[in-house]
Amino acid sequence: MIAAWVVFVLVTSRVLTTGARFAHGLAAAARRPTRFVWLGAMILSAAWPLVAVALAGVARTFPDLAGRWGTAEPRYVALIVSALPDSGVARWLETALLAAWAAASAILFGRLAMNTMVAHRWRRALPLAVVDGVLVRMSADAGPALAGLLHMEVVLPTWVQELDAPTQRLVVGHELAHRDARDPWLLWSAAVLTALVPWNPLLWWQAGRLRLAIESDCDARVLRRGVRRSQYARLLLDIAERMVVVPRLAPALVSGATHLEHRIAAMAHGATRVSPWRRVLYALAIAASVSFALVLRAPELPRALTPERSDVFAPSPATFVPLRYDARGRPAPAPGTSIERAVRILVEPRREVR
Numbered sequence: 520m521i522a523a524w525v526v527f528v529l530v531t532s533r534v535l536t537t538g539a540r541f542a543h544g545l546a547a548a549a550r551r552p553t554r555f556v557w558l559g560a561m562i563l564s565a566a567w568p569l570v571a572v573a574l575a576g577v578a579r580t581f582p583d584l585a586g587r588w589g590t591a592e593p594r595y596v597a598l599i600v601s602a603l604p605d606s607g608v609a610r611w612l613e614t615a616l617l618a619a620w621a622a623a624s625a626i627l628f629g630r631l632a633m634n635t636m637v638a639h640r641w642r643r644a645l646p647l648a649v650v651d652g653v654l655v656r657m658s659a660d661a662g663p664a665l666a667g668l669l670h671m672e673v674v675l676p677t678w679v680q681e682l683d684a685p686t687q688r689l690v691v692g693h694e695l696a697h698r699d700a701r702d703p704w705l706l707w708s709a710a711v712l713t714a715l716v717p718w719n720p721l722l723w724w725q726a727g728r729l730r731l732a733i734e735s736d737c738d739a740r741v742l743r744r745g746v747r748r749s750q751y752a753r754l755l756l757d758i759a760e761r762m763v764v765v766p767r768l769a770p771a772l773v774s775g776a777t778h779l780e781h782r783i784a785a786m787a788h789g790a791t792r793v794s795p796w797r798r799v800l801y802a803l804a805i806a807a808s809v810s811f812a813l814v815l816r817a818p819e820l821p822r823a824l825t826p827e828r829s830d831v832f833a834p835s836p837a838t839f840v841p842l843r844y845d846a847r848g849r850p851a852p853a854p855g856t857s858i859e860r861a862v863r864i865l866v867e868p869r870r871e872v873r
Contacts, residue, residue: 521612521613521616525718528564528716528719529719529721531564531567531812532564532719532721532722533721534808534811534812535560535564535808535812536560536564536721536724536725537804537808538804538808538809538812539556539557539559539725539728541801541804541805541808542556542560542801542805543556543557543728543732544801545798545801545802545805547785548797548798548801550739552732552736553732553735553736554702554705554729554736556732557725557726557728558705558708558709560725561708561709561712561713561722561725561726561729562712563812564712564716564719564722564725565712565715565716565719565722567812620717620718623717623718624714624717627710627713627717628711628714631707631711631714635668638666638667641666642656642666642667642672642674645657645658650675650679650680650691651684651687651688651691653673653691653695654672655672655673655674655675656672656673656674657674657675657676657677657680658674658676659676660676661674661676662675662676662679663675663676663679663693663694663758664694665694665697665698665702665703667703668703668704668707671697671698671701671703673691673694673695673698675690675691675694676761678761686754689741689746689750689754690754690758692741692744693737693738693741696737696741697733697737700736700737700740702737705729705733706729706730706733709726709729709730710726712726713726730778731781731782734778734782735782735785738751738782738785738786739785739786742786748786748787751786752783752786755779755782755783756779759779
């Protein structure tokens with residue numbers, strides 16, 4: 520059953536990813552922030568399978584209430600039912616897979632906590648300097664980037680001091696735009712979500728798109744301040760040649776050649792106008808993706824997460840004893856039952872006390 524549940528998670532994540540891609544295009548066409556699109560896709564991809572399982576449990580527990588919602592009978596994906604029967608996976612294999620899942624999540628959470636502590640100590644050890652009137656930390660081999668979650672500080676490489684004043688102002692302004700938008704918190708949330716479901720490759724892909732969207736949104740905010748696109752793109756290319764990206768720093772001004780190419784392309788397309796028909800098509804595609812995700816119903820939980828017996832909470836058959844009726848038509852419980860006295864008190868007329 521765990522194999523069927525994994526396939527359901529992957530299918531749901533793929534549908535949500537498709538909808539997020541169209542939502543990204545719609546937000547970009549409307550010149551709106553795109554980073555929240557991918558953050559929402561990650562939250563839904565990580566949480567929706569659990570919500571679907573909970574809804575399926577409610578439907579089985581309260582069939583009358585579920586019937587009003589049209590979910591009295593859980594609907595399964597045909598591929599899951601036909602190709603992955605319940606008897607095809609042994610219970611010990613389900614337990615082993617769940618144990619591996621827990622171990623991977625524990626490792627990722629431990630790594631995240633360790634990187635946070637190491638980054639805090641490393642940042643506190645960096646010397647302070649003033650660049651363009653802003654107090655920053657200077658590093659010999661890292662940056663430009665932000666460091667810290669509560670007290671986000673700008674970390675600049677020492678070679679930034681060799682640039683002219685307008686370029687320094689542009690570099691510092693980009694990092695301050697990240698700090699004003701609290702972008703490190705979004706990246707930290709993405710790290711937590713991927714640690715919760717580390718075996719979902721689509722969730723990791725969404726995290727990469729979230730990082731790119733964070734940088735693209737920040738580029739758009741900087742360009743709205745009156746910076747020329749050609750000047751800003753040239754700055755990105757110059758910094759990419761000698762920038763060192765350190766894993767403990769995020770977000771960084773430049774994060775890879777592929778991301779840089781997408782960011783420059785996004786800046787070029789930002790000046791073009793998107794037709795209303797294309798926006799309508801994006802909206803219809805988003806609605807279709809969400810509707811298809813709602814149609815899918817999760818299978819039952821893996822047997823390793825369920826009790827050994829399905830009748831653990833079922834009452835004992837001996838508790839329900841059929842009542843007999845006397846000549847007057849009154850219920851007469853069988854002698855020796857545990858409810859004889861209770862039925863006698865309820866059925867027999869109360870005697871008057873004289």
